[in-house]
Amino acid sequence: MENFFTRFRKETIVAGILLAQIILLAMQVQVTGNTTADPNQKITLIRSWAEAMVAPFQRATIHTGQALRAVWSDYVDLRDVREENEKLNAEVNRLRLEQARYQQDAAQGRRLQSLLEFKEQLITHTLAAQVIGTSGTDLSRVLYVDRGSNDGVMNGMAVVTPDGIVGKILHADSNRSQVLLINDVTSGAGVMLERQRIKGVLKGSNSGRPEIINVMADEKIEPGDKVITTGGDGVYPKGLSVGTVESVTPDKERDPFLLIRVKPAVNLPELEEVLIITEMAVRTPGAMETGSGSGTTRAADLLSLRLPSAKKKVDETSATIGTATVTPVVNPLVPKSTDGKITAIRPTTTTTTNIQTENKSNAAGTDKKKPTDPVTVPKKQTPDGRDSGH
Amino acid sequence: MAVRQVSREGIEVFQFHPVVVVLVPLIALYLQNTLPVRFPRFALFDLPLLVTVFFAVARRNQISGTVTGCLIGLVQDSFTHQPLGLFGIAKSVVGFAASSIGAKVDVENPGSRLILMFCFALLHNAVYMWVARGLAQLPLPWNWGERLGSALLNALVSIVLFHYLDKLKRRR
Numbered sequence: 001m002e003n004f005f006t007r008f009r010k011e012t013i014v015a016g017i018l019l020a021q022i023i024l025l026a027m028q029v030q031v032t033g034n035t036t037a038d039p040n041q042k043i044t045l046i047r048s049w050a051e052a053m054v055a056p057f058q059r060a061t062i063h064t065g066q067a068l069r070a071v072w073s074d075y076v077d078l079r080d081v082r083e084e085n086e087k088l089n090a091e092v093n094r095l096r097l098e099q100a101r102y103q104q105d106a107a108q109g110r111r112l113q114s115l116l117e118f119k120e121q122l123i124t125h126t127l128a129a130q131v132i133g134t135s136g137t138d139l140s141r142v143l144y145v146d147r148g149s150n151d152g153v154m155n156g157m158a159v160v161t162p163d164g165i166v167g168k169i170l171h172a173d174s175n176r177s178q179v180l181l182i183n184d185v186t187s188g189a190g191v192m193l194e195r196q197r198i199k200g201v202l203k204g205s206n207s208g209r210p211e212i213i214n215v216m217a218d219e220k221i222e223p224g225d226k227v228i229t230t231g232g233d234g235v236y237p238k239g240l241s242v243g244t245v246e247s248v249t250p251d252k253e254r255d256p257f258l259l260i261r262v263k264p265a266v267n268l269p270e271l272e273e274v275l276i277i278t279e280m281a282v283r284t285p286g287a288m289e290t291g292s293g294s295g296t297t298r299a300a301d302l303l304s305l306r307l308p309s310a311k312k313k314v315d316e317t318s319a320t321i322g323t324a325t326v327t328p329v330v331n332p333l334v335p336k337s338t339d340g341k342i343t344a345i346r347p348t349t350t351t352t353t354n355i356q357t358e359n360k361s362n363a364a365g366t367d368k369k370k371p372t373d374p375v376t377v378p379k380k381q382t383p384d385g386r387d388s389g390h
Numbered sequence: 391m392a393v394r395q396v397s398r399e400g401i402e403v404f405q406f407h408p409v410v411v412v413l414v415p416l417i418a419l420y421l422q423n424t425l426p427v428r429f430p431r432f433a434l435f436d437l438p439l440l441v442t443v444f445f446a447v448a449r450r451n452q453i454s455g456t457v458t459g460c461l462i463g464l465v466q467d468s469f470t471h472q473p474l475g476l477f478g479i480a481k482s483v484v485g486f487a488a489s490s491i492g493a494k495v496d497v498e499n500p501g502s503r504l505i506l507m508f509c510f511a512l513l514h515n516a517v518y519m520w521v522a523r524g525l526a527q528l529p530l531p532w533n534w535g536e537r538l539g540s541a542l543l544n545a546l547v548s549i550v551l552f553h554y555l556d557k558l559k560r561r562r
Contacts, residue, residue, distance in 0.1 A: 016457075050468035053416075058424050065428075133469070136422035138433045139518070139530060140470035144423075170471055180471060185529050206531055269430030 048173075055176050058132040059146050066130070123237055125279035127151055129159075131271050132176065141184035141204065143167070145274060148175040156235060158277040164241035164265030165189065165229060166274050177276075181268050182242070183210045190233035191242050193260075194226040202227070202242060202262065208269075210243070212260040213251060221248050227262050237280055241265040404448040404559040414555065415441050415462050423469050434540050436511070438462045440548050442481050443510050444555050446488035447497050455492075459485025473526050480518040484510050500549045507548040511541035 133144035143166075147153050153172040159179050160166055167181040180187050184204040191212060192199040198221070200212040212227065225245040231238025243264040251259040418437040425432040442462050446455030463481030467474045488510055491497070497506055515537045522528040 016453075046464060046474060047468040050465050054420055054423060054469075057420055061424055062427065131427050133423045134426040134433065135470040136419075136426060136433060136466065137436070137470065139522070140472050142471045143427075144469075178471060184471075186471070206529075206533070269426075272427070 051173055051176065054133070055144070055173075058144065059130075059176075062130060062132045062146075123277050123279075124281045125277075126160075126275040127153065127278050129153075129177075129274050129276055131274065138208070141181040141187075141208070141268075142170065143179040143181060143271065143274075145177050145179055145276070146175070147276060148173045148177050150174050152278050153177050153276055154278075158236045159274050160236075160240060160277060161266050161271070161274055163267075164243060165236050166266050166268065166271065168235050169276065179274070183208050183264065183268055188233070189236055189242070190230040191227050192230050193221060193245070194228050196221060196225070199230055199232075200260070209246065210262050210264060212262060213254065213257065215258045215260060216256060221245060221258070221260060223247060237277065403450050406445070406448070406558060406560060410558045411445070414445075414558070415458075415465075419462070419465055419469075422466070434543055435547055436514070436540075436544055437551075438466050438477075439481060439484065439511065439514050440507070440544060440551055441555075442485050443488045443507060443548070444552055446485045447492035447506075448559055450489055450493040452486055452489045452493075455485035455489030456482050457485075459483070472522070472528065476518055476522050476526060479521050480514045483517045484514045487513060500553075503549055503552055504545045508541050508545035511544040512537065515541065 127147055129145035129147040131143050132146045135142045145159075149172045153169055155169055155172055157169045157172075158165065159168060165182060167179045167184075167187065169177050170180040171178040182189055182202060182204060185206060187202075187204040187210075189202040190199070191202040193212075198215055200215040202210050202212050205211050215221075223245050227242040227245060229236040229238060229240045229242055243262045243266075246261040246263040249259050249261075251257045415438065418441040422432075422435070422437045442455075442459045445458050449455065459481035460478050463476075463478035464474060466477040466481070470476075488506075491506065495502070497503060519530055519532055522530050
């Protein structure tokens, strides 16, 4: 190497200077415009290069692995399928009966909501996405998904699974997006304890277990209590499952407050598929709605339809999210709307069309359906990639 | 097992084919970002750090060691959501330290590699934390158990990895 430098001294110095300048340039120059979801958002050139370099390979690897596993599980490894099918049929029959009972309850609940002019948030449009990469370190808890601004993804959109919330889009590139997980130290979300209705702020921690801070408990909080989103942070829809309380201790840094450690409902380190909520709506439910027959779809139904791997979990998970969603809490940030009308709170337009039909037609998750019905109010959410927190 | 100190003249300096120089770090970065999707525990390893140390020690040139660490670190930074330069600075320091030590002591046997890699991993983590907390104001605490465990794992993996990477060396 010494000989090399002696022999090509000038060239080496020039190359070194050029390299240093390129690095400095890459760190300072920022790309704007149509490659990012938000035209005002800028991304450093080096970040853009690195992503463009690795993303195609990541996508190819993940999809190839998935295809091989699909061939194995769908064609080769079909042992016990007949037996399992019989069990599932029995389960379906049992659930049908249960569903009929819940429909009655739901209809009654909606009549009451209508009388009280409650507003509810509906997830009207989601996009299924495949996890293709990570940051590669525990010091930065982010994921990469194979959907970007070309698919309608924008910064600040909520990312969920049928089990609960995952995080939010931090940066949407043209063909892939960076997702900030709820357990990252820089992450935040508005949450509340479902039983006590106590609100707090969910923050990530270094241990990977998110924590609720700024809570002064009047009621006893116990491990196992469910935590749901409040909808007040402008990122996550109201009532989605966050997790369960793992432990409650006094917060040493904020003396009178409690520190509540939460076990996330979603297995964050082992995510393979997620849903990006690309559109939400706020409306007052009609008094005559009866759930599935009304032409609208509840959050849980919508979520369970979109993820292939979630089909097995539909029974248990739909109850989790569904329960939370049919019990909406009045959100002071939500604009008022007239009865039965939907108020769009996503940047794009929204619709009052039959959402269930839309879902089925979009099961592949590659759709970019344009709505047809009128919209009442434009977006409330600010996709700036920063946490509004609570 | 002991790190054997030898004279400067007694230490071989290696070089690599340009394709190896480019491809090995890229593969390491790619694996580091992709494998944790299926194997979350893989995030405890730091393949880019191992590659940085390997090249720095083999070339035994402080400038190339620093530049290699800087470039690999910056690319690694670009995959996180944190400010660019955290891994860049940490790996530059490690690259410099590794090439400096590589020029003075024999680091070709597995025992010395294990000890040195363990120390370099700790140094890397320490510099990263110092920069992250001091300059970037990130709330990252130092967890001794986690850091020591991670350093030990990286040191163990380095023995196997370096064995295979040795085959790519070319004597000057």
